[in-house]
Amino acid sequence: MNRGIVGSVMALGLLTGCSHDRPVDPQGRHTVIWLYPVDVGTKAMTEKLVAQFEMENPDIHIDVRAVPGSQYQTKLKTLVAAGEPPDVFVCGDVFFAYLKPFLSDLTDLARRDAKEIDLDDFYPAVQKAMQPGGHIYFMPQWFNVSLLYYNRRIFDASHEPYPRADWTWSDYAGAAKRLTKNGVWGSTVTTGWWGEWLTLVHGAGGDLFDPAITHATLDSPAGIQGLTFYRDTIKDGFAPPPGMGPATGFASDKVAMDYGGHVGLWATYRQIPTLDWEIEALPKGPSGRRGGEISLTALGIAKATPERESAWRFLKFMSSKESIRAHVDRGYVAIRRSVAAEHRDANLPPRNRAAVEIALNSAEPIPSSKDFVEIALDLVQPEIDRMLTEDVSPAEVTKKATEAANAFLRATNGAAK
């Protein structure tokens, strides 16, 4: 009797061991753990999508582990370090280079299910961004691309022609200067991160690193030119000094333009009935580059997951047309061209969707270095803060920032990649 029970348990163990290391739950479902960055705005949509996936895939349960967005990377890296990475986590953004060693290469699965995932349905720039080194490590849900946002009411009141895709920096600065009057700012400056200053450095023809990412190059003439233009938006009086403009920025209806704004704010802007806003591609810098960045919000699968197949089914669902439609209804820009062609949000601003495609075609990826965020935020940003708030020249700032970045790269054995 006892031998029979032991034998059955061992046989069951072998059977389950053959298919999955993690036991199925009491309902016989495979559990996929998803580390989810809490976002009040998307919580309802996310819960609905997870419920729908579980309904369509009754053999899989998504265990959503919510973490505040500001602590997401710390929590994720701690779990990876503890040898307990979640099966599915957010990647595809600036942290991809750091997370790559822990991500499962999904190229084989993507090839197998090529028809289902339909890569060609994504914008070409997105396809390029989602295949670093020709491999697929994540599946995207939406993207951010830098755009010029403008307030039509303010332009109309000043009889100023709207921005155009062929604008240059001087067209932008000229309009901003003319629009700065009666308590209205011509533009605003994005502080605290690289979003605007790196775009302008690109626009001038410079970059933060050399192409091989072995040393910093911010102190090049183009780098100095980009930062000079950035600083002069304040010095020339058409953008408020840090903290001195309206607390709600472009949404305040008192700022004519926002250079490099985030598409994640569309949902917010749409909720302000008095805000008559539109978008255009960023003006071209002296180098002919617009310089804006593209970043994807995507989901990847841990290399060590025991539930690779189940997690892959979840990723496919989250990047499916159905999921992208839900994202569009929530206010995000469609990442699939077929969903964009449905014009689900055509009656909502912005109407100039062609600007998104122009921006996508000219967008530049963020440097693929695991140290990029640290160098940009901790070593370069403080010097840029000084340039905006104290009388420190762009040349001095770029020199100090470059020296600090290079010292850091030397200390980390130049292993910036």
Place this chain on the structure above:
Amino acid sequence: MSRTQARWCWLMIAPATVGLLLFTIGPMLTSLWLSFTDYDVVSSPRFVGTANYRYLLTADPSFWVSVKVTAMYALGSVPLGLFAALAVAMLLNLDVPFRGAYRTLYYLPTLLPATVSGVLWAWIFQPTDGALNQMLAKVGVHGPAWTQSPSWALPALILMSAWGYGGAMVIFLAGLQESPRALHEAAALDGAGQWRRFWVVTWPALTPTVFFNLTMGLIGAMKAFDQAFAFGQSNGAGVGGPARATLFYVLNLYTKAFEHFHMGLASAMAWLLFAVIAAITFLNFRLSKRWVYDEATG
């Protein structure tokens, strides 16, 4: 002590000793070892000798800045906090109606979590819509850009620190109540005024309390973290910003450890801080012999 008593003694202190070894001494020694390694949590530690200490002391642009910010904060916030705590304690020591209610009210801010007060004060110091600058504007003063200004962000945090004087205030209050009544009465009979009585009777009796609050205040200032962290996250300038103006030492250590996972560098910073706190506390004790009144030796 008999052998049985000694055995019981060891048995009784064993849980605390094991806890100390496992959860305090063990991690301390581990961090000392890690300070000589390059360790990013996900790969194995790699021995690098004194490279972390050399990078911090000679090449890291944020290390000395965070030392300076912390020193300035300690120099500003500790005297301000001691003065505020002593002043309020003296008022609350007066025989006035509802004294108990006042004591509770003045202690309440201390009970507020530091992160909550950080967010609250970030709003008060907000340059355009903040309560402080709006009040200043009403009296014709154009307030500075507090949270966004490298010159004013640290003074804002020093002012904010006075908000947490409640702990020191309670200790001062206890010290004031210990002040010898007989000496006060004798001094009054000899014609000493209030100010004179404070300096010759109250203050000497209070010096051990001042010394305690000073020592704890200095250690607390050198370890300041939570309020600055919440303040930086809420004010738009970023943690430690603007331009590293509020980059406290422990905030810098935290960023290196838990934002960028340079555990070796963070461990080296922790040991340097330990050495500095130990040195300052030692110096404080040595200097205390010159000004702290000791009833036994006079």
